[in-house]
Amino acid sequence: MKALTANRLTDGEVVFWKQGQWLDRFADAELFDDEAVAEAAEAHAKTQVTLLVEPYLIDVAEVEGGVAPVSYRERLRALGPTNKPEHGKQAQGGAQIEILAHAHGAASSKGRIDLIKRK
Amino acid sequence: MPKLIRWRGDRAEAVEDPFTSIDDDQVIPQGDVIISLRRFQSEGAFLLGQCRQVGVRLAADETPEALDADLARIAVVALVFPKFRDGRAFSAASILRDRLGYQGEVRAVGDVLLEQAKFMVRCGFDSFEPADGATPGQWTAAAHRFRHVYQRAADGLEPVFVERATGHETPG
Amino acid sequence: MYRYDDIDQAMLTDRAAEFREQCRRRLAGEITEDQFKPIRLMNGLYLQLHAYMLRIAIPYGALNSAKLRKLAWVASTYDRGYGHFTTRTNLQLHWIKLKDAPDILDALAGVGLHAIQTSGNCIRNLTADPHAGATADEADDPRVWAEAIRQWSTFHPEFSFLPRKFKIAVTGATRDRAAIRIYDIGLRLHRAADGELAFEVLAGGGLGRIPFLGPTIRERLPARHLLSYLQAILRVYNRLGRRDNIWKARIKVLVATLGAEEFARQVDEEWEASDKAAVDLPDTELARIRAGFAPVGFETLPPVSAAFETAKLDDRAFARFARHNITAHKQPGYALIDVSLKAIGETPGDCSAEQMEVIANLAERYSLDEARVTYEQNLILPHVKLDDAPAVYRLLADADLATPNIGLISDIIACPGLDYCALANARAIPIAQDIARRFESPELAEKIGELKIKISGCINACGHHHVGHIGILGVDKKGEEFYQLTLGGSGEDDASIGQSLGPALPAERVAPAIDQLVEVYLRERTTGERFIDTYRRAGLAPFKEAVYAEAH
Numbered sequence: 138m139k140a141l142t143a144n145r146l147t148d149g150e151v152v153f154w155k156q157g158q159w160l161d162r163f164a165d166a167e168l169f170d171d172e173a174v175a176e177a178a179e180a181h182a183k184t185q186v187t188l189l190v191e192p193y194l195i196d197v198a199e200v201e202g203g204v205a206p207v208s209y210r211e212r213l214r215a216l217g218p219t220n221k222p223e224h225g226k227q228a229q230g231g232a233q234i235e236i237l238a239h240a241h242g243a244a245s246s247k248g249r250i251d252l253i254k255r256k
Numbered sequence: 257m258p259k260l261i262r263w264r265g266d267r268a269e270a271v272e273d274p275f276t277s278i279d280d281d282q283v284i285p286q287g288d289v290i291i292s293l294r295r296f297q298s299e300g301a302f303l304l305g306q307c308r309q310v311g312v313r314l315a316a317d318e319t320p321e322a323l324d325a326d327l328a329r330i331a332v333v334a335l336v337f338p339k340f341r342d343g344r345a346f347s348a349a350s351i352l353r354d355r356l357g358y359q360g361e362v363r364a365v366g367d368v369l370l371e372q373a374k375f376m377v378r379c380g381f382d383s384f385e386p387a388d389g390a391t392p393g394q395w396t397a398a399a400h401r402f403r404h405v406y407q408r409a410a411d412g413l414e415p416v417f418v419e420r421a422t423g424h425e426t427p428g
Numbered sequence: 429m430y431r432y433d434d435i436d437q438a439m440l441t442d443r444a445a446e447f448r449e450q451c452r453r454r455l456a457g458e459i460t461e462d463q464f465k466p467i468r469l470m471n472g473l474y475l476q477l478h479a480y481m482l483r484i485a486i487p488y489g490a491l492n493s494a495k496l497r498k499l500a501w502v503a504s505t506y507d508r509g510y511g512h513f514t515t516r517t518n519l520q521l522h523w524i525k526l527k528d529a530p531d532i533l534d535a536l537a538g539v540g541l542h543a544i545q546t547s548g549n550c551i552r553n554l555t556a557d558p559h560a561g562a563t564a565d566e567a568d569d570p571r572v573w574a575e576a577i578r579q580w581s582t583f584h585p586e587f588s589f590l591p592r593k594f595k596i597a598v599t600g601a602t603r604d605r606a607a608i609r610i611y612d613i614g615l616r617l618h619r620a621a622d623g624e625l626a627f628e629v630l631a632g633g634g635l636g637r638i639p640f641l642g643p644t645i646r647e648r649l650p651a652r653h654l655l656s657y658l659q660a661i662l663r664v665y666n667r668l669g670r671r672d673n674i675w676k677a678r679i680k681v682l683v684a685t686l687g688a689e690e691f692a693r694q695v696d697e698e699w700e701a702s703d704k705a706a707v708d709l710p711d712t713e714l715a716r717i718r719a720g721f722a723p724v725g726f727e728t729l730p731p732v733s734a735a736f737e738t739a740k741l742d743d744r745a746f747a748r749f750a751r752h753n754i755t756a757h758k759q760p761g762y763a764l765i766d767v768s769l770k771a772i773g774e775t776p777g778d779c780s781a782e783q784m785e786v787i788a789n790l791a792e793r794y795s796l797d798e799a800r801v802t803y804e805q806n807l808i809l810p811h812v813k814l815d816d817a818p819a820v821y822r823l824l825a826d827a828d829l830a831t832p833n834i835g836l837i838s839d840i841i842a843c844p845g846l847d848y849c850a851l852a853n854a855r856a857i858p859i860a861q862d863i864a865r866r867f868e869s870p871e872l873a874e875k876i877g878e879l880k881i882k883i884s885g886c887i888n889a890c891g892h893h894h895v896g897h898i899g900i901l902g903v904d905k906k907g908e909e910f911y912q913l914t915l916g917g918s919g920e921d922d923a924s925i926g927q928s929l930g931p932a933l934p935a936e937r938v939a940p941a942i943d944q945l946v947e948v949y950l951r952e953r954t955t956g957e958r959f960i961d962t963y964r965r966a967g968l969a970p971f972k973e974a975v976y977a978e979a980h
Contacts, residue, residue: 147455148525149479187457190475208907210846214477218847220775220857224508224523225478319667341466341549343589347666350586355701371450371467378585388463402442404435406579408706409586416435416579417713 138204139175140166141182142214143192151214151226152189154178159188162226163215164233168197168204203233205240212237260363261384261392263377268384268395275311275332277365290334290363293318296326304329313365316344320352327358335381337366346379353380353410373398380410429490429798430575430720432540439582440537443544447471448530455527470550470588472518472543473529476850480524483546484536488556488574488598489517489801496788496799498539500781506532511784513769513777515841515892516595517555517801518546522848544582549590551581551662557599557606558800561721562810564758568617568625570600572718573654576709580655587662591669592677594662595634607803607919609633609641610895612679613661617651625651631661631691632683635889639925640680645692652714656707660699664691725796726811729761733814748870749821749832763814767799767807767824768831768839772868775857776842777805786827794820803892804880805841806834836873837881837946838864841892845885845902846909852885854902854909855935859883862939867946876946879959880918895919897960898945899926900938911938915945915971916963927968930976944974 140163141154152159153166160166169175175194182192196207206212216237217225227234260273277290284291284303290311291299303310304326311332312323323330333352335345345364352358363383364376370390377399384395405413432440447467454464468474472483484499491499499519503511506528507521514520524532536542546553554577556570557563577596581587587594599606600617608614614630626648633642649657661679668686670676683691709717740747753766767787769777779787787807791799794816795809802808812820824830833839840863843849845856860883867873882896886903893899899914910932917926933941946959948970953962963971 144475144479147527149475151478186460187455190461209909210477213846217478218522218857219855220847220861221508316671341589342671343549343587344667344671346586346589347663350663354703354706369463371463372589374583375585375588401446402583403438406439406582407584417709419435420433420716421710421712 138197138199139169139172139194140197140206141169141175141178141192141194142166142211143182143189146188146190149190154182154192162229162233163206163237164231166197169194200236200240202239203236205237212240261386261390261395263382263384263395263399266396266400268373268392268399270392275309277313277334288331290332293322296323300326311361311363314345314348316342320348320356320358324356327352327356327360330360332361332363332383333358334363334365337364337368340367340369340372340387342367346375349376349379349381350410370394370398374401378405378409378411378413429492430571430717436540436579437537440540440542440544443471443542444530444533444537447533451526451530466548468526468529469547470545471529471533472546473524473526474547474850476522476848477846478848479522480526480529481848482521482524482529482532482543483514484511484519484521484541484543485546485553486517486519486541486801487578488554488560488571489558489803490571491791491799491801491807492797493788493792493799494539495541496784496791498535498541500784500788502532502535503784504781509782510778510780512775512844513779513801513805513807515803515805515843515890516553517558517803518553519801520844522844547593548588549592549594550588551577551584551590551594551596554578554581555595555597555606555611555803557601557604558802558808559605559755559764559810560600560800561723562757562759562762562764563601563603564756565602566600566617566758567619568600568651569718569721570598570606570615570617571721572714573600573615573617573627573651574598575717575720576655576714577658580658580707580709587666590662590666591671592674592679594665594679596658604921604923605802607892607895607923609923610635610639610892610919611642613658614642615654620648624648627651627654627657629657629661631695632680632688634678634680635892635894636678637675637887638681639889639894640684641923641925642680643683643688645683645688645695652711653704653708655709656702656704657695657699659707660695660702663702664694664698668694723759723796726759726762727813729759729813729815731760733761733817736814736817739818743818745825745832746818746821748874749825749830750817751874752832752834752836753830754817757811759811761814763812763817765795765809765812765817765820765824766802766834767809767829768833769806769829770833770839770864771828771831772838772864773861774828776840776860779807783827783829786823786829790820790823804839806839832870833873835878835880837867837876837879837942838873839880840864841880841882841896843884843890845883845891849885851888852902853887853904854885854911856883856885856891856900856902859900859902859911859935859938863942866939866943876950877958879946879949881942882917892919893917894925895923896926897958897963898942903932905932909935911935913938913941913945913975915968916960918960922960929968930972933975941975945971948974 155167216227288309309331313334597606597611616628629646630642755764796811800808840860842856842860846852883900884891884893895917913929914926
């Protein structure tokens with residue numbers, strides 16, 4: 138399973154794709170079973186240059202109680218910093234936040250890992 | 257002929273480029289040409305003997321000191337920015353102007369972007385082939401964004417410590 | 429402290445206006461993210477995990493009440509009411525919106541603050557001895573020279589696109605409180621036998637993937653030639669530094685490849701060929717800058733304060749605070765007071781807007797309107813009368829800023845790590861919190877004595893882990909957070925790079941491992957030995973055995 142994420146240009150907020158819209162909560166993210174559909178959405182997102190910074194697909198997997206991003210980094214993006222539980226998306230609480238907070242057993246991190254590489 | 261941005265006095269203007277930049281595997285045509293350092297070293301004397309202007313293109317890892325003996329006869333030194341982040345040409349231009357006293361045209365070629373206009377002008381570049389399509393108007397504005405400079409450079413602007421000593425007012 | 433004149437101020441205003449225009453062009457789609465990214469980075473604006481982060485420069489760590497109040501205002505108006513002081517003595521705000529950034533820069537410019545050159549491959553914000561102007565072991569005030577370098581390096585046309593970032597640290601003291609051996613250039617002022625003021629120049633230090641301690645490339649550079657000599661170093665580096673591999677692009681690799689002697693020779697050759705007089709500041713300008721740092725307002729006081737001595741006798745907590753957070757001043761009757769940003773269980777280096785206000789008030793009322801940032805992520809009130817120390821302590825304590833732990837085990841350096849940083853591989857903050865809680869008892873911390881723990885969430889080493897007595901490096905092992913421990917590093921006069929203890933540990937094993945290391949130390953130490961001394965004498969083996977024994 139995949140989800141499509143990015144940071145919003147104007148404020149850097151983490152956003153998730155849902156049928157052409159960009160929403161703040163991972164709970165609202167559209168989950169793609171079909172790789173080709175996911176890639177088509179990503180290709181469209183890459184044209185939205187005044188709306189987004191660096192849209193990319195993330196891996197999502199079933200975990201206890203629901204679904205969560207596979208990588209630890211992506212779960213943090215969907216939650217907020219662990220040293221300030223009152224900040225970030227986690228502050229709203231809710232079932233999906235609980236699922237994300239308790240997910241574990243990550244596979245390889247994917248995401249914005251090549252930021253300082255050049256070229 | 258392609259357009260070129262020339263820096264004249266304190267502003268940029270569009271001019272026709274009389275030079276043709278020639279790759280090493282190209283036959284040298286008639287007219288004014290810019291060639292690589294390697295080619296200049298083998299064919300430069302011959303070309304300079306003809307009635308035409310010759311410019312030399314220095315790659316980022318080539319040093320202007322290599323041209324020292326011939327500089328007076330070279331019309332253009334074109335310094336290559338392979339990527340805009342590669343700032344070696346800023347040192348090369350500074351050395352050409354400040355140390356070698358080069359009076360000819362110093363041209364910025366390659367990944368040349370508007371955001372670097374003020375640095376390039378300050379280091380003594382006086383012609384530009386912008387890769388981002390920047391216009392002379394934009395180039396002039398970008399080069400004048402700051403009213404003061406903290407250090408001496410090839411542009412000869414008075415640095416702040418001289419301004420302070422002479423008690424000049426801050427304009428604007 | 430030095431006040432920006434109309435010209436310095438105009439530079440900031442022009443820069444803010446330039447960035448406003450650049451932001452407008454980005455938001456309007458006139459430039460792409462690829463083109464905009466280096467521009468925003470050169471204004472200290474990063475895109476992190478949850479939002480933009482603004483890194484505000486605090487040149488040579490010097491603050492006053494006006495700057496602190498403005499930082500507090502920005503933090504509460506545009507961010508979430510706090511900021512994070514870093515090992516580079518910058519302040520990072522983690523929840524910034526791009527659309528607010530131009531307004532923030534305008535506001536900062538009003539008090540002489542900015543985010544110029546806090547990122548990018550240029551000469552970065554200067555750091556200096558936080559005890560500058562207050563310590564007796566000083567040949568000259570390093571801030572004078574740091575300010576000269578700040579001006580010279582600001583928008584330097586030749587050195588704004590170097591192979592990689594470039595950091596300079598300056599001290600004027602015998603004791604190194606500025607970590608000059610881990611800097612691209614480290615500068616130490618000293619007075620030569622004939623009275624001439626000179627710099628010892630170190631080049632090619634740095635942490636990151638391949639750590640190096642900077643060798644001395646010139647023992648005695650006449651101080652007046654500082655800028656021309658720096659130009660020579662930078663020019664050699666700009667021309668010869670590697671640009672094909674980001675991990676080998678720092679000057680440390682060039683110096684190590686050429687050898688310090690050959691590098692120094694090339695710098696000398698360049699320096700001798702240059703027009704020094706065109707670069708070096710005239711004496712009049714140096715004198716002008718120096719006047720900005722002239723001490724003002726010290727009173728003539730007896731060296732011993734009865735109020736201070738009595739307070740120590742009456743209040744054990746204050747006595748403890750005095751032992752760890754108060755340092756002798758060169759001026760009789762004054763002291764430097766360390767403000768700990770390492771309250772137990774809190775985020776190292778974090779400071780709330782309310783705390784900034786408290787420190788601003790204290791600086792204004794009790795410290796000749798000065799405060800300093802240290803690379804160990806604490807603040808200092810540098811000029812407090814001993815008579816006032818008990819009152820300052822109480823006001824700090826009320827704001828949770830008086831943890832008596834400077835230089836002790838809970839005074840941990842930690843970068844923001846994966847909780848915020850897009851480059852991180854693992855979190856650093858929760859590890860620091862775990863360790864601090866485990867050693868919460870001030871009695872225990874005092875018994876252990878000086879022990880410097882430094883944590884980085886990735887190999888870029890913002891948390892200086894290589895030079896921690898105990899260094900902790902977060903790594904990503906198949907998507908999970910693991911931590912590599914090193915022992916025996918130091919960033920001070922006895923500088924050294926730490927040695928790896930063994931295989932990386934999972935997060936929950938780190939604090940217990942620190943416990944085991946401390947147990948070994950307490951068992952093995954001889955009188956007067958610090959943790960690092962015992963390690964240097966006894967070697968890695970007993971420590972390794974204690975942590976990995978159960979794995980046998």
